[in-house]
Amino acid sequence: MSRKGVNVKIDELKTDVGFIKNFQLSIGKVIEEKWTEPMGPTPFPSLTALREWDMLLLQRYKPFYMPFCDVCCLCTFGKCDLTGNKRGACGINMAAQQSRIVLLACCIGAATHIGHARHLVEHLIEKFGHKYPIDIGGLNVKVEAPVTRLVCGVKPETLGDLEEVLNYVETQLTHLLSVVHTGQEGSNLDFESKVFHAGMVDQVGMEVADIAQIATYGFPKADPEAPLVDLGFGTVNIEKPVILCIGHNVVPSVGIIDYMKENGLDGEIEVCGLCCTAHDTTRYYKRAKIVGPISWQLRFLRSGVSDVVVLDEQCIRTDTLLECQNVKAPVIAASEKNCMGLPNRTNDPTDAIVEDLISGKIPGALILDPEKVGEVAVKVALKVAPLRKKLKAIPEVETVIQRAKECKQCNDCRRACPQDLHIPEAMKAAAEENLAKFADLYELCIGCGRCEEACTVGLPVHSFIVKAGEKKLKEETYKIRAGRGAIQDVEIRNVGSPIVLGEIPGVVAFVGCANYPKGGEEVAEMCTEFANRRYIVVTSGCAAMSAGMYKNGDGKTPYETFTGEFAAGGIVNVGSCVSNSHIAGAAMKIASIFAKRNLRANYEEIADYILNRVGAVGVAWGAMSQKAASIASGFWRLGVPVIVGPHGTKYRRMLLGRSDREEDWYVYDARTGEKVYVGPAPEHLFYAAETKEEAMVMIAKFCMRPNDTTKGRAIKLTHYIDLHNRLYGTMPEDIHLFVRTIADIPVTMKDEIIRILEEKNWKESVIPDPTLLPRMIRQWKE
C-alpha cells in the first residue's frame, strides 16, 4: 500500500515543561511506493469524478421508468401526486423521483456490504492484527484486489490497509445517501450517475469483505477444485443436534465451528446454513451443509430440524423468532444490525445464558461476541435436541385435508401471492383428499408466506404446500462446489484472448436472490445450457445454490458435471454475495493482465475496455433485494449488462438501448479517430426478461461486443441464432445489425443470412479498435 497516515492525538499531558491539552498532529500521508504502476486519473473518485463516463452510458442506455408508486411520501409536504410526470411540492418530477428511489435502494444495498466489510475488518484486525497479509491465492493471484486498485488507486497488502479503503467508501456512501434528501438533486440523469457511483463503491466494499475473510479464515483461495459440499434439505442429518445459521456474515458461524472442533464435537453436531452465510460456512468448514436459498427459510424452520437458530445479518425473515417459538427452537441473534428485540446477554456467564435458553425462560438471546455465540449455540443444541425431539410446525396430511375444508374460496391467498399461484384450486383438491395440486406448487413457491397473512380463515397455506412437497423436500440432496473466491491470474491469461476476440462466446454470471418467476430449476437449466455451449458460467449467492439443485440423467449436479475452472465450459461458484466482486474483478483483470491496460485509478478506460471488448453478462433471475440493485449498478458503470427476471421490473426502471436508432451505436476507432457504426452491442444495460426462453436468447445477444473478431462474431451469432430458432421458432429479425462483414456470418447459415441481409439493404462496415473516449484515440486521421 502506498499511503499511510500518521496521527498523534494527546488529550491531556503533564510534563516538566508544561501542560498540553487537546493536541493533535497529522503528518499527512507517508508514501511507501513499492507499486510501480503509474497513478491513473481518478484515485478515490468523488461523486462527480466519473460523471462524464456515466453520461456517455446514459445517453445510449436511457432510463425507461415504470413507477411502482404514483406518489412521493418522503416528506411532510406529501403525499405528492406525480402522475404523468407532474412535479411535487419540492419540484421533483416523476422521472427524477424514480431514479431517486433507485439511488436510495442502491445506498441501502451498498451499506449492507460496506457495513459487513467494516465489521469483518475490525473483527479480523482484532484477532489477527493490522499487519496480517492479504493472500487470496498465493502466486496465482498477484492482482489481489482489482476493484480496489481500479477505484481507489491503492494496493492493499495487509488487513490494516483495508481500513483506508473503507474510510473512502463510507464517506462516499454518506454523500450519496444525502443526495436522496428533499431538494438535493433535480435531474434524473444525475441521480442515475450517482446510482452508478453507489454500485461502484459497493463493489469495493464487497471486495474488501471477501478478501479479508479469505485471507484470514483459510477459505479456498482461487481454487478451481474447491471441495464439493452438501446442498439441500435432505443432506442434513436429523439424527444429530442441528444448528442453523441464517444471514450473510460468517463470523458467528466461525465461532460455532471453532468451539465444536476445540471441544471434540466435530461430527457430533450438524451445522447448516441458509443464504450466503451458508456459502461462507462451507468455505470455512467443508462438513457444513447448505440447506438452500433464501426462499427455503420458512419451510426449513417449520420442519423443526433446527435445534438452535443463529442469526447474523441481511435477508433474514424478520419473523424468524416467532417461527422458532412455534417449534421451540432457541434463537441467538449475533449481529448489532439484527437484535430481534432480544435481551442483550453478551456480558452474562455462558452457562446462565444456556440455562435460560434451554428452560425456555427466554426465547432467544442477543450475543454480540462470536466466540460466546459458538459456545452457547453448541451447548444449547446438545441439550435442547433431546428435549424438543425435532418438534415441527408442518401439519400431517389428515390435518391438511380437514382444514382445507374450511377454505371459503375467497381468492385472497392467490391475490396476495407474488407468483399468482392457483392456491384456491389446490385447496379445493386438498379438501377432496388430493394433495397433488399443492405438490405442484412446491417448486414454484418463493416461500414468502403472504398467502397465510391474507387467508380469511387463518389457514397455514405455506405449510400445506410444504407438506404436499415433503417428499421432494426430503429428496433434496445435491452437491455444490464451495465458493472458490477470486479468479487466478493464470486463468485470465488463458482466456483473456479468446474472450476479447470473441472466440469464447461470453462470460455469464448467474447471481442474486431467489424470487424466481417459475422456480429455481430455470437457473440450473440456463447454467447448463451455456456451459454446454462453452461459455464461461459464473455463479454466486442464492443463484449458485439454485444452479446446484438439479440433477441430470446420471444423477449429477451441474457442479459435478462441469469443471470449476474459469474456462470455456466451466461453472464457477465464486461464493457469497460479497464474492460478486471477483466477477467484476475478473473483467478488470482481463483488461489489465491480458491487455496490459493500467488498472490503477483508471476506471473510465477500463470500463470502456470492458463495455467494448469483454462479452460478459450478469443474470439475476430472482433479484429481489436492494443489495441486488446495488450489485447490478456496479456492473452497469463497468459496462456489463444485467438481465433480471420479470419481477425485476419492480426495480422501477430499465436502462435500454434503441437498436432502431443508428446514431446511438457509433464508437471511435482508436486508430484513426473516425466514428464507426458498430451495431447495438451490447443492446441494453439493464433489462427484464419475461421468460427463461427470452433470457437465454438475450444472454447470447448481449455477449456481442464491437471488438469481436469475425471468427468470434460468427461463433456468437451461431449461438444467438441457434437459441432464437430453438426457443422462438424463428430467425432473429435483427441479424443485419450484428453482421459487420461477410466473414462474420456463420458458415453453416451463409445462404440464408445473405438473403436476409439483402432484404434489409445491409451495408458492410469496418471493425474498429472501439472506444467511447476521445482521449483514447492514438492518431486522428488527417
Next chain:
Amino acid sequence: MEGVKKDMATAEPWQTAEIPGPKKALVITKPEVVVAMIKKAKRPILVVGHKAAETRIGNRRLIDYLIKLAERAAIPVIATAHTISEFSKRGYKPMGLMSAVDIGNRLVDSGWMGVDGKGQYDLALFVGLPYYMEWTILSGLKHFAPNLKTITLDNFYHPHASWSFPNISEKELVENLKTIISKFEEEGGK
C-alpha cells in the same frame, strides 16, 4: 349503476397490494367499450405475452381468441418473449417480435413511428404478460406516454391501464372476447 355487476363498480387490483395512486383505469363494464375504442383508434396495436398461450379456457387457449380478434379487427400484433412460436404453430404471423420492456420503451417515445414505420400508435392493447410485469409496464405508459390509450384484455383489473376489465373469470373473459370479435365479424372487419 344499473346493469353493471357489483364487482365491476368496485374494481380493485388483482394483486391486493398493487395499489397505484390517484389515477386508475376506467372499468370496462361491457365489451362494446373495447370495440368502440378499437374503432376510434387510428393506429392500434395488440401486445401479447406468453401467458396468453398458457391460459387454457375450455379446449382452447386465450391466444386462439386473440388471433381471431387481431384478424377480424385488423389489429397488428407484437409478440413478446417466446410467444412468437405459439403464433407460428397456429399459422399466424404477428407484425413484430419485441420484448415487453422494449415495446414499453418505444411506446413512450412520441417520435417512434411503429414497427411498420407508418406512424405513432394511439392505442395499445396488452394481454398475457405476468400480472406484475404488465402492471409495471402499463405504469410506465400511464406516466410517460400521454398520447397513448391503453387497454388490457386480461381477466384482471390493471389500475395503470386507461381501460381494464375488472377481476373476472377466464370464462367471462372469453365471453367478452367472443362478443368483441362478433362485433367486428358483423361489420366485416374494422
